[in-house]
Amino acid sequence: MFVNLLGLLPISLVLQGVYGLQITTTTRQSINGIGASGAWWVNDVALFPTEVRQNVSELLLNQSHGAGLTDYRYNLGGGGVGVGTLDRAPETPYVSDGVYNWSADAAGTFFLKEAARHGVPIITLFVNSAPTTMTNNSENCGGTLITERIPAYAQYLTDVVSYWASQGVEITHVSPMNEPDNNFDDGDPTTLCGQEGMQVVPGQRAELVMTLAATLKAAGLSTVVIADESSSTGTYIADAPDWLNETVGKSLGANAHHQYGFASASRQQQVFEEGRNLSGGVPTWFTEICCYSAVDESEADDPLATIGWGEQYDPTMISGLRMANLIYESFTYAEDEHWDWWTALSNGVGSCTPNNSSCWDDIVADGWDDGIIYYDPNYSDTHYYDLRLTKRFSVLKHFTKGAPVGSVRRAVTPSTNTSEANWRVLAFDYPARSKAHESYCAPYGKCHQPIYSVVAMNAQWNASTIILTGDDAFKLTQPTKAYRTSVTEDYQEVDVPLLNEDGTVEIEAPEMSIYTIFFG
Ligand SMILES: *[C@@H]1O[C@H](CO)[C@@H](O)[C@H](O)[C@H]1NC(C)=O
Ligand SMILES: *[C@@H]1O[C@H](CO)[C@@H](O)[C@H](O)[C@H]1NC(C)=O
Ligand SMILES: *[C@@H]1O[C@H](CO)[C@@H](O)[C@H](O)[C@H]1NC(C)=O
Ligand SMILES: *[C@@H]1O[C@H](CO)[C@@H](O)[C@H](O)[C@H]1NC(C)=O
Ligand SMILES: *[C@@H]1O[C@H](CO)[C@@H](O)[C@H](O)[C@H]1NC(C)=O
Ligand SMILES: *[C@@H]1O[C@H](CO)[C@@H](O)[C@H](O)[C@H]1NC(C)=O
Ligand SMILES: *[C@@H]1O[C@H](CO)[C@@H](O)[C@H](O)[C@H]1NC(C)=O
Ligand SMILES: *[C@@H]1O[C@H](CO)[C@@H](O)[C@H](O)[C@H]1NC(C)=O
Ligand SMILES: *[C@@H]1O[C@H](CO)[C@@H](O)[C@H](O)[C@H]1NC(C)=O
Ligand SMILES: *[C@@H]1O[C@H](CO)[C@@H](O)[C@H](O)[C@H]1NC(C)=O
Ligand SMILES: *[C@@H]1O[C@H](CO)[C@@H](O)[C@H](O)[C@H]1NC(C)=O
Numbered sequence: 001m002f003v004n005l006l007g008l009l010p011i012s013l014v015l016q017g018v019y020g021l022q023i024t025t026t027t028r029q030s031i032n033g034i035g036a037s038g039a040w041w042v043n044d045v046a047l048f049p050t051e052v053r054q055n056v057s058e059l060l061l062n063q064s065h066g067a068g069l070t071d072y073r074y075n076l077g078g079g080g081v082g083v084g085t086l087d088r089a090p091e092t093p094y095v096s097d098g099v100y101n102w103s104a105d106a107a108g109t110f111f112l113k114e115a116a117r118h119g120v121p122i123i124t125l126f127v128n129s130a131p132t133t134m135t136n137n138s139e140n141c142g143g144t145l146i147t148e149r150i151p152a153y154a155q156y157l158t159d160v161v162s163y164w165a166s167q168g169v170e171i172t173h174v175s176p177m178n179e180p181d182n183n184f185d186d187g188d189p190t191t192l193c194g195q196e197g198m199q200v201v202p203g204q205r206a207e208l209v210m211t212l213a214a215t216l217k218a219a220g221l222s223t224v225v226i227a228d229e230s231s232s233t234g235t236y237i238a239d240a241p242d243w244l245n246e247t248v249g250k251s252l253g254a255n256a257h258h259q260y261g262f263a264s265a266s267r268q269q270q271v272f273e274e275g276r277n278l279s280g281g282v283p284t285w286f287t288e289i290c291c292y293s294a295v296d297e298s299e300a301d302d303p304l305a306t307i308g309w310g311e312q313y314d315p316t317m318i319s320g321l322r323m324a325n326l327i328y329e330s331f332t333y334a335e336d337e338h339w340d341w342w343t344a345l346s347n348g349v350g351s352c353t354p355n356n357s358s359c360w361d362d363i364v365a366d367g368w369d370d371g372i373i374y375y376d377p378n379y380s381d382t383h384y385y386d387l388r389l390t391k392r393f394s395v396l397k398h399f400t401k402g403a404p405v406g407s408v409r410r411a412v413t414p415s416t417n418t419s420e421a422n423w424r425v426l427a428f429d430y431p432a433r434s435k436a437h438e439s440y441c442a443p444y445g446k447c448h449q450p451i452y453s454v455v456a457m458n459a460q461w462n463a464s465t466i467i468l469t470g471d472d473a474f475k476l477t478q479p480t481k482a483y484r485t486s487v488t489e490d491y492q493e494v495d496v497p498l499l500n501e502d503g504t505v506e507i508e509a510p511e512m513s514i515y516t517i518f519f520g
Helices: 011-015 050-061 106-117 147-166 202-218 233-243 265-279 317-334 391-402 435-441
Strands: 021-030 034-037 071-076 094-096 122-127 173-175 224-230 254-258 284-288 292-294 307-309 339-343 408-413 423-429 452-458 464-469 479-485 492-494 505-509 513-519
Touching (some): 021 423, 034 391, 106 122, 147 202, 233 265, 317 408, 391 479, 423 464, 452 464
Parallel strands (some): 021 464, 034 071, 122 173, 173 224, 284 339
Antiparallel strands (some): 021 408, 408 423, 479 492
């Protein structure tokens, strides 16, 4: 018979963490998508052999065999006017107000259609810059949205969403301003910009959000608006009081932000709670991050080191677990409902040529950690089209599978046992008859009907054990499936840990590993 040992023990022993980490019955936010974007690699991949392009689609979007992204962020281009790099200059369907060329941006729309074909549950359309007739410098970077053109801009976005709906592609979310705090002008009038960008000053944002929501609704679309995708907690909290209130919140499906300031977990907790408060409770979404390294170089090997914006190409578990820790902080502290990596593919390989197996798997100082899959930037000369998967690719799958759309995060009480200090653990409920249930059943054949999952990472260069327990109101059950990514494995199925007689489950992990464990 099960004995609730915790209930019988003096509180002091519990506080010492004798029974390790506790999975509680307290449910927190719902999870509503985990993804990456289609900027800007689609223009390169359009020139690859068709079977490689199809493979990219399967690797990212296939819900049963690939990473199974549950959000795909389609970048609606402004036309690339003023942008100096071909692959960062997406075509736009906009010709003039109300006149469109639906053949434009075939490179980007290929993956938009693939996302729909694969049944990706959340499809977000995001914009770095409006068309040139709507920016005050008539370019797709360096300018500001023209206030008088907000209705035309909203109509254009709505027409694009309506068109795709007529093609069987349901765009669930629209983001009309990506990083509106930055117009991506490099300040040098003699050079072109590195990417599209458009300033939308805080005083314009409420009008843009409300006008777009009303225009979508008038067109009979259920697509919702997300905003404002501020670059960092600093820009978010500085600008939010100028545009976000409960009235605007009624037009907002999600309160979206980036995290390029790499704010601490406690800062994120405070800032995004404040954001939800301002908006009347609109859920916060984490919609972009990439490109980090340890702030203190002596901690370069430590996956839990303080990180900041920085150059490097790191395909290893160090960067993989740093990504996992960012997701952990976003879900556990910021209590975001959604999490996106920046771009799905990158060619930022630095000085390592992707055909060189002696550097491919190692950290290269002059590349960028902006993708989860990499390709050769010089493919047009080398005709080298192989794809390289980083550990971030496999790590992200632990979350798309462990935290499907419709799952609900359960509060976890961290262990106070110092030998478990380098673990980070999350738990997700799968409410009966929810989307989370269905999505689990599809990939694994005969459905086990998991009730909850645990995503747990051992973020250190040492094998380690952690003991999971339930709380007074809840006892753990026998795990049914377990998957692991480590230095040597990629979302590989492993033996399930056993439920002990005392109601605990012990995970014995190799160094630098992450698990997704489903419980029946
Ligand atoms: C601390 O955690 C380790 C690993 O889970 C476990 O073996 C040990 O018994 C725990 N110590 C205490 C005092 O609970
Ligand atoms: C539409 O866009 C395609 C792709 O860029 C281009 O080839 C074509 O000329 C455009 N059609 C019109 C009418 O502008
Ligand atoms: C996903 O991949 C599996 C295995 O390759 C394949 O059978 C299935 O058709 C793919 N799904 C879609 C929607 O293409
Ligand atoms: C565009 O608007 C911004 C913000 O009002 C202003 O600073 C900038 O000078 C304007 N640019 C042009 C080219 O008019
Ligand atoms: C919220 O902001 C909008 C747009 O600026 C404004 O029209 C409205 O009056 C504000 N509502 C409240 C309750 O402050
Ligand atoms: C958010 O609102 C709640 C309820 O009014 C309040 O207790 C909390 O302190 C607020 N949080 C922040 C960060 O402003
Ligand atoms: C690509 O080609 C350029 C010019 O030849 C060269 O400088 C660069 O190192 C190459 N990059 C890779 C990753 O091969
Ligand atoms: C990789 O490709 C480059 C450019 O084609 C070539 O110069 C180099 O020798 C190749 N490296 C290896 C290890 O094959
Ligand atoms: C492959 O990478 C290694 C390690 O960075 C480097 O020493 C070597 O020169 C590279 N080989 C080629 C052919 O580029
Ligand atoms: C897809 O790419 C992956 C990663 O490079 C590779 O392992 C796999 O063989 C490719 N599959 C196909 C069908 O080309
Ligand atoms: C691994 O654990 C042992 C025993 O606790 C400790 O002495 C050692 O420093 C750890 N190694 C690393 C790389 O953290």
